[in-house]
Amino acid sequence: MNTLALTKNTMTLPISQDASAASAKDQPLDIQTIVEELKQASQPVGNPFLDDPKFYTRDVDVFYNQVKQAIFGVDLDIGKNEVIAMIGPSGCGKSTFLRCLNRMNDTIDGCKVRGQLLLDGEDVYAKEQDPVLLRARVGMVFQKPNPFPKSIYDNVAYGPRIHGLTANRSELDDIVEESLKKAGLFNEVKDRLQAPGTGLSGGQQQRLCIARAIAVSPEVILMDEPTSALDPIATATIEELIDELRQSFTICIVTHSMQQAARISQRTAYFHLGYLVEVNETNKVFTNPQHRLTENYITGRFG
Numbered sequence: 221m222n223t224l225a226l227t228k229n230t231m232t233l234p235i236s237q238d239a240s241a242a243s244a245k246d247q248p249l250d251i252q253t254i255v256e257e258l259k260q261a262s263q264p265v266g267n268p269f270l271d272d273p274k275f276y277t278r279d280v281d282v283f284y285n286q287v288k289q290a291i292f293g294v295d296l297d298i299g300k301n302e303v304i305a306m307i308g309p310s311g312c313g314k315s316t317f318l319r320c321l322n323r324m325n326d327t328i329d330g331c332k333v334r335g336q337l338l339l340d341g342e343d344v345y346a347k348e349q350d351p352v353l354l355r356a357r358v359g360m361v362f363q364k365p366n367p368f369p370k371s372i373y374d375n376v377a378y379g380p381r382i383h384g385l386t387a388n389r390s391e392l393d394d395i396v397e398e399s400l401k402k403a404g405l406f407n408e409v410k411d412r413l414q415a416p417g418t419g420l421s422g423g424q425q426q427r428l429c430i431a432r433a434i435a436v437s438p439e440v441i442l443m444d445e446p447t448s449a450l451d452p453i454a455t456a457t458i459e460e461l462i463d464e465l466r467q468s469f470t471i472c473i474v475t476h477s478m479q480q481a482a483r484i485s486q487r488t489a490y491f492h493l494g495y496l497v498e499v500n501e502t503n504k505v506f507t508n509p510q511h512r513l514t515e516n517y518i519t520g521r522f523g
């Protein structure tokens with residue numbers, strides 16, 4: 221039997237619970253019991269709903285190839301100008317859920333999304349919704365920096381060009397400069413804008429990808445483990461940048477680093493086996509998690 225030992229370590233987390241709750245938490249649980257419990261919970265623990273959210277998602281299910289259900293009935297609001305971190309054990313569906321938000325799952329054969337997803341009240345999956353325009357509003361930065369095999373300038377200019385956002389070269393120059401500045405890269409590359417983007421360091425390439433996403437003036441930026449391929453210094457630079465970008469954008473970030481989630485996000489959503497288990501203000505999730513699965517994950521007992 222695949223047993224997850226769910227024991228409580230009060231040495232590492234200041235959690236206030238009565239003795240009976242604590243002893244219930246000490247019971248080891250098998251996966252089937254956990255799944256039954258998650259199925260029965262009608263909504264996540266904590267605070268998944270917001271007034272006037274940027275994204276409103278209800279009862280979201282995702283299937284791969286009609287057989288594998290990766291996301292089960294997720295209800296989650298994402299606020300304006302917030303950084304929300306999505307955490308959870310490998311395979312729990314964080315990336316799958318993230319990709320629902322800008323229909324990147326449409327690009328995966330056999331992937332089907334069900335449920336209600338609204339961006340500023342507008343149905344993301346409506347027939348008349350153009351996924352290319354949607355992805356300009358909801359940009360994405362991936363785990364591995366993926367600059368185009370083009371110059372630094374052309375990487376950033378690409379989106380504004382295909383969306384016809386500028387009337388002339390001077391306007392395009394301004395967007396490229398402004399986007400590189402917002403991504404904290406301009407000073408490092410201003411004398412070599414025609415050099416290949418792929419010639420930059422990993423951290424610089426990731427900031428170039430962020431500049432490319434910013435150049436089309438998105439409203440939301442989705443980040444799927446954006447620093448996992450970077451060293452600690454490049455990671456710190458990106459984390460500072462995320463904090464600045466929050467002034468202008470909503471940011472949803474999938475991360476395996478709980479320290480990172482704690483440093484940069486205002487709210488944290490904990491996923492487990494495809495269910496959204498808990499969502500709350502980040503400091504609450506990390507100091508006083510309400511669900512034992514969250515607690516066990518953040519104290520390192522599984523994941």
Ligand SMILES: Nc1ncnc2c1ncn2[C@@H]1O[C@H](COP(=O)(O)OP(=O)(O)OP(=O)(O)O)[C@@H](O)[C@H]1O
Nearest residue numbers: 284288290308309310311312313314315316317328
């Ligand atoms: N293209 C695909 N086809 C079939 N199954 C998939 C596909 N992509 C993901 N899955 C499955 O869906 C589930 C959720 O995967 P997902 O990548 O969203 O999880 P995750 O929490 O982001 O994982 P990780 O932290 O390891 O990146 C997993 O069981 C995974 O094997």
